[in-house]
Amino acid sequence: MGQFLLKDVSYYYSKDRLILDHISEKFESGRIYVILGPSGCGKTTLLSLLGGLDVPKEGSIIFNGHAIGKKELELHRRKNVSFVFQNYNLIDYMTPEENVRLTATQDPKPILEQMGLSQDEMKRNVLKLSGGQQQRVAIARALASENPVILADEPTGNLDETTAMGIMDVFREAASFYNKCVIIVSHSYEVAKRADVLFELTHGKMKQIRMEDLQKTVTEE
Amino acid sequence: MGVCGRARLYLSRNKGKSGILLALLVVIGTLVLLCVSIGNAADTSLAVLRERLGGYFLVKNDMQNGGYQYVNDQMVQDILECGDIKAYNGMDIRYFYVENLELVPGRFTGEGDKKAKLTRVLGNTDTSLNEYFVLEYYALKEGRHITPEDQCKALVSEEFAERNQLSIGDTFTVRLDDERVPEEIKGGITSHEMEIVGIFCIEAALGAQSSDAAECDIEENFIFTDTEFIRSACEDYGYRMDTFAEGAAFFVKDPKNLNRVVENVQGLSDYNWEEYVITKNNKTYESSAAPLERLSGIVRMMVYVIAAISAVMLSLILFLWMRDRVHEIGVYLSIGKKRTEILGQHIAENLMVAALSFALAFGICMAVSGAVEQTVGAAFFAEKEEQEEKPWERRDVETEEIPALVRIGVLEILEVAGIGGMIILISTGISSGVVLRMKPKEVLSLMS
Incomplete structure (x- = not known):
């Protein structure tokens, strides 16, 4: 189980350039959250704070009731969250199997098979796989870690629509079957449609939007 | 997957870089090992000379x-x-x-x-x-x-x-x-x-x-x-x-x-x-031992110079290669690997190559030690012959019985292993430290 709580979180590079402005929100396991917003609005910064890559200037991030301190960021990344990036971020001299083994506590083959990779593909260099396959390997690595939260930054940004929907199916399975809390930052309308909860981040503020307002929001972006 | 496992994978999958590193370390290892052996041979001969000449x-x-x-x-x-x-x-x-x-x-x-x-x-x-x-x-x-x-x-x-x-x-x-x-x-x-x-x-x-x-x-x-x-x-x-x-x-x-x-x-x-x-x-000592003293001093200086140049060269090369590894470091940081663990992998990679290069350098040195011994001995005695006219030089004839034995023993191996280890630690620390000192977010920014 993973429950994230943002408590009055602010982030800025300078006082006159506020990126995140006193955000308070809650993220729970078993659900897919999608955060929408224009480029440069702070979506990736928010994901970095949630993932322990940086610390908020003000406020606190609480995971399962425990505030993440500066000295616990490494442990937080190792034990609580898994990242999935737009450009996959796999280790380029390793095979899919070896990439998943970096975080896996068990044999990585079943989870890679589940992601649709053949035995042959598991032993190839990751750079010899298609973009969709590489992203599946990245997700397999996130799932294999058994960390309760997946943070995905534009996970379908480099993929065609069909492949992107396949990836969203995997996230859905992660939330429903593995009971993960999946937080996705995206521009994509199609990705947003698959969310359980939708947020919009503009001018440093984050607000929840209804599914029926989604079309309007995406059009405005 | 542990640090050594990842290091082994990196080396085996990046054969070009591993080969260049191996060649460089073989050259460094051979030079340092030869210099240390010559220096120790000179020191040993000096000790015998001092005792004998008085x-x-x-x-x-x-x-x-x-x-x-x-x-x-x-x-x-x-x-x-x-x-x-x-x-x-x-x-x-x-x-x-x-x-x-x-x-x-x-x-x-x-x-x-x-x-x-x-x-x-x-x-x-x-x-x-x-x-x-x-x-x-x-x-x-x-x-x-x-x-x-x-x-x-x-x-x-x-x-x-x-x-x-x-x-x-x-x-x-x-x-x-x-x-x-x-x-x-x-x-x-x-x-x-x-x-x-x-x-x-x-x-x-x-x-x-x-x-x-x-x-x-x-x-x-x-x-x-x-x-x-x-x-x-x-x-x-x-x-x-x-x-x-x-x-x-x-x-x-x-x-x-x-x-x-x-x-x-x-x-x-x-x-x-x-x-x-x-x-x-102590003119007998000065005239007979001075060439060896000088040789020993020059060789020691060479060891320091080679070690310093090696450390600089290695640091530069590793630093240049480090730019290609920012992505990898960013991935490791994002999955929660400790900085010390990442640095440990880099050190392990270089030490693995160093161990192989050291074995090769040892083989090369064993093969050429005879020739080096002759060259060093010839240089040493040639210098003494030039001084033969001085009356106290007559006693130097005895010193020809003291060979400058260029032998690679446990002492030399330990000394070179120590020097090599230090060079690798310093070079890897400097090159990796530049990236590892950054915040994970900065590393990920560099990646993108």
Whole structure:
């Protein structure tokens, strides 16, 4: 189980350039959250704070009731969250199997098979796989870690629509079957449609939007 | 997957870089190993040389400036207690008549003077430490040297022995010079018997050679004897001596420390050092060991220079390659790998290559050590031959028996492993540290 709580979180590079402005929100396991917003609005910064890559200037991030301190960021990344990036971020001299083994506590083959990779593909260099396959390997690595939260930054940004929907199916399975809390930052309308909860981040503020307002929001972006 | 597993994977999947690193480390390893071996060989030879050549200082009363206090047994003991002195030779010179024997003729033979039978007898605690023998003006041809335990023994020249048909074990008698001796003492002067224990030859004459010289100044007529003989003979004058009229030479354990030892001796407060003159002599050491000292110094300097250049080169190369590894580091940081673990992987990679390169360098060094030994030996002895004309150089001939053995032993391997390990730690630390010091978010920004 993973429950994230943002408590009055602010982030800025300078006082006159506020990126995140006193955000308070809650993220729970078993659900897919999608955060929408224009480029440069702070979506990736928010994901970095949630993932322990940086610390908020003000406020606190609480995971399962425990505030993440500066000295616990490494442990937080190792034990609580898994990242999935737009450009996959796999280790380029390793095979899919070896990439998943970096975080896996068990044999990585079943989870890679589940992601649709053949035995042959598991032993190839990751750079010899298609973009969709590489992203599946990245997700397999996130799932294999058994960390309760997946943070995905534009996970379908480099993929065609069909492949992107396949990836969203995997996230859905992660939330429903593995009971993960999946937080996705995206521009994509199609990705947003698959969310359980939708947020919009503009001018440093984050607000929840209804599914029926989604079309309007995406059009405005 | 552990640090070593990842390091092994990186090396096996990046064969080009691993190969370049291997080649570079083989070159560095070979150079450092050879330099360390040559340096150690020079040091070992130096240690043997120092021990063999020695250096000494002579303490004598400063008669010319009014010093009348002779070096005596107590003073010798006090100086020996200062430490770092391995041996000493107390010296006396007295004149004796050899009435039953024939000397190499000089001025007084022609004049029919009774001094034609007067010769110089040199008392020594240990004749092997007498300057004539130390500097190889004279060499022992037969028998043995006089030692501190001897009583009434003699070393004579081969000319003196031939002229009088004397050989080892023969005895002859001598009588103290009685000139300028009060009449009441003259009557007490008797003959004293000496036994020949050694015969010396003169390699390079220093004293008088012409027939105008007095018999006692002709080197062939010199007789070396022990201290006890001189002292017991001088009892004929009516007293027992405990002094060394010609002073005492003290041989230090390491001639490199000669100055320090002399300073310690001069610190003995029981003696008025203005009454004595101290003469230092480590020219043999300086002339013979200096080339090796220089070689050792140059080699040591080379090791430091090679190590420094290697560290810089390795750091630069690894730093350039590190730009290609920012992505990898970012991924590791994002999945929660510790910075020390990432640095550990980089160090493990380089150490694995270093271990292989070290084995190759060891093989190369073993193969070329013979050739290097010859080159180094030739350079060393060529330098010495240029100095052969100096009189004290004669003693250097012995140093040719001390080979500069370029051997790669456990000591050399450990030394090079230490140096190599340090170079790799420093280089990897510098190159990886640049990226690892960044915040994970900065690293991920660099990635994108």
